[in-house]
Amino acid sequence: xxxxxxxxxxxxxxxxxxxxxxxxxxxxxxxxxxxxxxxxxxxxxxxxxxxxxxxxxxxxxxxxxxxxxxxxxxxxxxxxxxxxxxxxxxxxxxxxxxxxxxxxxxxxxxxxx
Amino acid sequence: xxxxxxxxxxxxxxxxxxxxxxxxxxxxxxxxxxxxxxxxxxxxxxxxxxxxxxxxxxxxxxxxxxxxxxxxxxxxxxxxxxxxxxxxxxxxxxxxxxxxxxxxxxxxxxxxxxx
Numbered sequence: 495x496x497x498x499x500x501x502x503x504x505x506x507x508x509x510x511x512x513x514x515x516x517x518x519x520x521x522x523x524x525x526x527x528x529x530x531x532x533x534x535x536x537x538x539x540x541x542x543x544x545x546x547x548x549x550x551x552x553x554x555x556x557x558x559x560x561x562x563x564x565x566x567x568x569x570x571x572x573x574x575x576x577x578x579x580x581x582x583x584x585x586x587x588x589x590x591x592x593x594x595x596x597x598x599x600x601x602x603x604x605x606x607x
Numbered sequence: 608x609x610x611x612x613x614x615x616x617x618x619x620x621x622x623x624x625x626x627x628x629x630x631x632x633x634x635x636x637x638x639x640x641x642x643x644x645x646x647x648x649x650x651x652x653x654x655x656x657x658x659x660x661x662x663x664x665x666x667x668x669x670x671x672x673x674x675x676x677x678x679x680x681x682x683x684x685x686x687x688x689x690x691x692x693x694x695x696x697x698x699x700x701x702x703x704x705x706x707x708x709x710x711x712x713x714x715x716x717x718x719x720x721x722x
Contacts, residue, residue, distance in 0.1 A: 599649050
Protein backbone atom coordinates (compact mmCIF):
# COMPACT_ATOMS: atom_id res chain seq x y z
CA UNK A 495 0.00 0.00 0.00
CA UNK A 496 0.88 3.67 -0.06
CA UNK A 497 3.17 4.97 2.65
CA UNK A 498 5.20 8.01 3.67
CA UNK A 499 8.46 8.02 5.57
CA UNK A 500 9.75 11.13 7.33
CA UNK A 501 12.97 11.79 9.12
CA UNK A 502 12.90 11.35 12.87
CA UNK A 503 12.75 14.44 15.02
CA UNK A 504 13.09 16.62 16.80
CA UNK A 505 15.08 18.84 14.53
CA UNK A 506 16.70 21.58 16.57
CA UNK A 507 18.00 24.69 14.81
CA UNK A 508 19.05 28.21 15.61
CA UNK A 509 17.18 31.12 14.10
CA UNK A 510 18.21 31.88 10.48
CA UNK A 511 19.59 28.37 9.93
CA UNK A 512 18.76 26.35 6.82
CA UNK A 513 16.09 23.70 7.21
CA UNK A 514 15.63 20.39 5.44
CA UNK A 515 13.08 17.80 6.50
CA UNK A 516 13.30 14.63 4.44
CA UNK A 517 10.24 12.85 3.12
CA UNK A 518 10.07 9.82 0.84
CA UNK A 519 7.04 7.95 -0.33
CA UNK A 520 5.87 4.65 -1.74
CA UNK A 521 2.87 4.71 -4.02
CA UNK A 522 1.49 3.29 -7.21
CA UNK A 523 0.86 5.73 -10.00
CA UNK A 524 1.27 9.45 -9.54
CA UNK A 525 0.07 10.67 -6.17
CA UNK A 526 -0.31 14.27 -5.05
CA UNK A 527 2.08 15.27 -2.28
CA UNK A 528 1.48 17.64 0.61
CA UNK A 529 3.17 19.23 3.59
CA UNK A 530 0.94 20.09 6.52
CA UNK A 531 2.04 21.99 9.63
CA UNK A 532 0.67 21.74 13.16
CA UNK A 533 1.53 24.60 15.50
CA UNK A 534 1.37 23.92 19.24
CA UNK A 535 -2.20 23.44 20.39
CA UNK A 536 -3.64 23.90 16.92
CA UNK A 537 -4.99 21.85 14.04
CA UNK A 538 -3.38 20.92 10.75
CA UNK A 539 -2.75 23.62 8.21
CA UNK A 540 -1.87 23.00 4.59
CA UNK A 541 1.60 24.42 3.99
CA UNK A 542 2.20 23.50 0.36
CA UNK A 543 1.44 20.87 -2.24
CA UNK A 544 2.54 19.47 -5.59
CA UNK A 545 0.39 17.38 -7.87
CA UNK A 546 2.82 16.11 -10.52
CA UNK A 547 6.46 15.27 -11.01
CA UNK A 548 8.93 18.20 -10.96
CA UNK A 549 6.30 20.56 -9.54
CA UNK A 550 7.58 22.83 -6.79
CA UNK A 551 5.22 23.82 -4.02
CA UNK A 552 6.05 26.93 -2.04
CA UNK A 553 4.54 29.02 0.74
CA UNK A 554 5.82 31.30 3.53
CA UNK A 555 9.43 30.71 2.46
CA UNK A 556 9.09 26.93 2.50
CA UNK A 557 9.62 24.89 -0.66
CA UNK A 558 9.38 21.26 -1.71
CA UNK A 559 9.93 19.68 -5.12
CA UNK A 560 8.14 16.53 -6.28
CA UNK A 561 10.95 14.17 -7.34
CA UNK A 562 9.55 11.05 -8.94
CA UNK A 563 12.94 9.54 -9.69
CA UNK A 564 13.84 9.52 -6.00
CA UNK A 565 10.23 9.33 -4.72
CA UNK A 566 10.93 12.28 -2.48
CA UNK A 567 9.32 15.55 -1.41
CA UNK A 568 11.81 17.16 0.96
CA UNK A 569 10.79 20.34 2.76
CA UNK A 570 13.29 23.22 2.78
CA UNK A 571 13.50 26.75 4.10
CA UNK A 572 16.47 29.04 3.73
CA UNK A 573 16.20 30.85 7.05
CA UNK A 574 13.99 29.56 9.84
CA UNK A 575 12.35 31.70 12.50
CA UNK A 576 11.32 30.89 16.05
CA UNK A 577 7.72 31.08 14.87
CA UNK A 578 8.36 28.11 12.54
CA UNK A 579 8.57 25.79 15.55
CA UNK A 580 5.88 23.20 14.92
CA UNK A 581 5.31 19.64 13.78
CA UNK A 582 5.52 19.09 10.03
CA UNK A 583 3.68 16.24 8.31
CA UNK A 584 4.37 14.95 4.85
CA UNK A 585 1.37 13.28 3.18
CA UNK A 586 0.31 11.75 -0.09
CA UNK A 587 -3.00 11.18 -1.81
CA UNK A 588 -3.50 8.85 -4.74
CA UNK A 589 -5.16 10.59 -7.64
CA UNK A 590 -7.59 7.86 -8.58
CA UNK A 591 -11.09 7.74 -7.20
CA UNK A 592 -11.92 8.67 -3.63
CA UNK A 593 -8.67 8.58 -1.77
CA UNK A 594 -7.61 9.34 1.76
CA UNK A 595 -4.48 11.18 2.85
CA UNK A 596 -1.66 8.97 4.05
CA UNK A 597 0.53 10.77 6.56
CA UNK A 598 4.07 10.37 7.72
CA UNK A 599 4.79 10.28 11.44
CA UNK A 600 5.56 13.99 11.63
CA UNK A 601 8.80 15.82 12.38
CA UNK A 602 9.00 18.27 15.24
CA UNK A 603 11.02 21.41 14.52
CA UNK A 604 12.38 23.47 17.38
CA UNK A 605 13.94 26.83 16.53
CA UNK A 606 15.81 28.74 19.21
CA UNK A 607 16.66 32.46 19.16
CA UNK B 608 -8.83 29.76 9.10
CA UNK B 609 -9.54 26.78 6.83
CA UNK B 610 -13.31 27.27 6.80
CA UNK B 611 -13.88 23.87 8.43
CA UNK B 612 -15.47 24.08 11.87
CA UNK B 613 -15.52 21.48 14.60
CA UNK B 614 -17.34 21.36 17.89
CA UNK B 615 -16.69 20.97 20.69
CA UNK B 616 -13.05 21.98 20.97
CA UNK B 617 -12.51 19.89 24.09
CA UNK B 618 -14.46 16.97 25.50
CA UNK B 619 -13.80 15.19 28.78
CA UNK B 620 -15.80 12.10 29.59
CA UNK B 621 -15.64 8.77 31.38
CA UNK B 622 -15.03 5.25 30.18
CA UNK B 623 -18.12 3.54 28.85
CA UNK B 624 -19.76 6.77 27.77
CA UNK B 625 -20.83 7.91 24.31
CA UNK B 626 -19.97 11.21 22.64
CA UNK B 627 -20.74 12.97 19.37
CA UNK B 628 -18.27 15.16 17.51
CA UNK B 629 -19.58 17.57 14.93
CA UNK B 630 -18.01 18.95 11.77
CA UNK B 631 -19.14 21.56 9.25
CA UNK B 632 -17.21 21.47 5.96
CA UNK B 633 -16.10 24.45 3.92
CA UNK B 634 -18.82 26.02 1.85
CA UNK B 635 -19.20 24.03 -1.37
CA UNK B 636 -17.24 20.98 -0.22
CA UNK B 637 -19.09 17.71 -0.58
CA UNK B 638 -16.57 15.37 1.01
CA UNK B 639 -15.87 15.02 4.70
CA UNK B 640 -13.06 12.95 6.20
CA UNK B 641 -12.44 12.00 9.82
CA UNK B 642 -8.95 11.38 11.20
CA UNK B 643 -7.67 10.39 14.63
CA UNK B 644 -4.36 11.68 15.97
CA UNK B 645 -2.92 9.84 18.93
CA UNK B 646 0.58 9.63 20.37
CA UNK B 647 1.02 5.95 19.60
CA UNK B 648 -0.81 5.69 16.25
CA UNK B 649 -0.04 9.05 14.68
CA UNK B 650 -2.55 10.42 12.17
CA UNK B 651 -4.97 7.71 11.07
CA UNK B 652 -7.78 7.96 8.56
CA UNK B 653 -11.10 6.80 9.97
CA UNK B 654 -13.85 7.32 7.42
CA UNK B 655 -14.97 9.43 4.46
CA UNK B 656 -18.37 10.63 3.32
CA UNK B 657 -19.25 12.18 0.00
CA UNK B 658 -22.55 13.98 -0.43
CA UNK B 659 -24.20 11.92 2.28
CA UNK B 660 -22.81 8.53 1.34
CA UNK B 661 -20.00 6.58 2.95
CA UNK B 662 -17.12 6.29 0.46
CA UNK B 663 -14.16 4.83 2.28
CA UNK B 664 -13.34 3.29 5.61
CA UNK B 665 -9.99 3.19 7.31
CA UNK B 666 -8.99 2.10 10.78
CA UNK B 667 -12.34 2.81 12.36
CA UNK B 668 -13.46 0.71 15.30
CA UNK B 669 -16.89 -0.91 15.33
CA UNK B 670 -17.71 1.21 18.39
CA UNK B 671 -17.36 4.30 16.20
CA UNK B 672 -19.78 5.43 13.54
CA UNK B 673 -20.33 8.50 11.43
CA UNK B 674 -22.86 10.07 9.15
CA UNK B 675 -23.20 13.04 6.83
CA UNK B 676 -26.45 14.93 6.80
CA UNK B 677 -28.30 16.60 3.88
CA UNK B 678 -26.81 19.97 4.83
CA UNK B 679 -23.39 18.24 4.50
CA UNK B 680 -22.33 18.55 8.11
CA UNK B 681 -21.02 15.36 9.63
CA UNK B 682 -21.04 13.73 13.03
CA UNK B 683 -18.67 11.14 14.44
CA UNK B 684 -20.18 9.02 17.20
CA UNK B 685 -17.88 7.26 19.64
CA UNK B 686 -19.45 4.78 22.05
CA UNK B 687 -18.35 2.50 24.89
CA UNK B 688 -15.37 4.77 25.28
CA UNK B 689 -12.06 3.41 26.50
CA UNK B 690 -9.00 5.18 27.84
CA UNK B 691 -7.22 4.48 24.57
CA UNK B 692 -9.78 6.50 22.63
CA UNK B 693 -8.30 9.69 24.08
CA UNK B 694 -6.99 11.55 21.06
CA UNK B 695 -7.37 14.55 18.82
CA UNK B 696 -10.08 13.99 16.21
CA UNK B 697 -9.84 15.99 13.03
CA UNK B 698 -12.38 16.58 10.34
CA UNK B 699 -11.30 17.61 6.86
CA UNK B 700 -13.26 18.56 3.79
CA UNK B 701 -12.66 18.77 0.05
CA UNK B 702 -14.62 19.22 -3.13
CA UNK B 703 -13.59 15.64 -4.01
CA UNK B 704 -14.93 14.36 -7.21
CA UNK B 705 -13.86 10.91 -8.30
CA UNK B 706 -11.18 12.18 -10.63
CA UNK B 707 -10.01 15.29 -8.81
CA UNK B 708 -6.65 16.05 -7.29
CA UNK B 709 -8.12 18.42 -4.75
CA UNK B 710 -6.84 19.36 -1.34
CA UNK B 711 -8.21 18.42 2.05
CA UNK B 712 -8.63 21.30 4.47
CA UNK B 713 -8.61 20.49 8.15
CA UNK B 714 -10.63 21.79 11.03
CA UNK B 715 -9.06 22.73 14.38
CA UNK B 716 -9.88 19.34 15.90
CA UNK B 717 -11.72 18.07 18.95
CA UNK B 718 -9.57 16.90 21.81
CA UNK B 719 -11.23 13.96 23.54
CA UNK B 720 -10.06 12.91 26.99
CA UNK B 721 -11.47 9.71 28.45
CA UNK B 722 -10.95 9.36 32.20
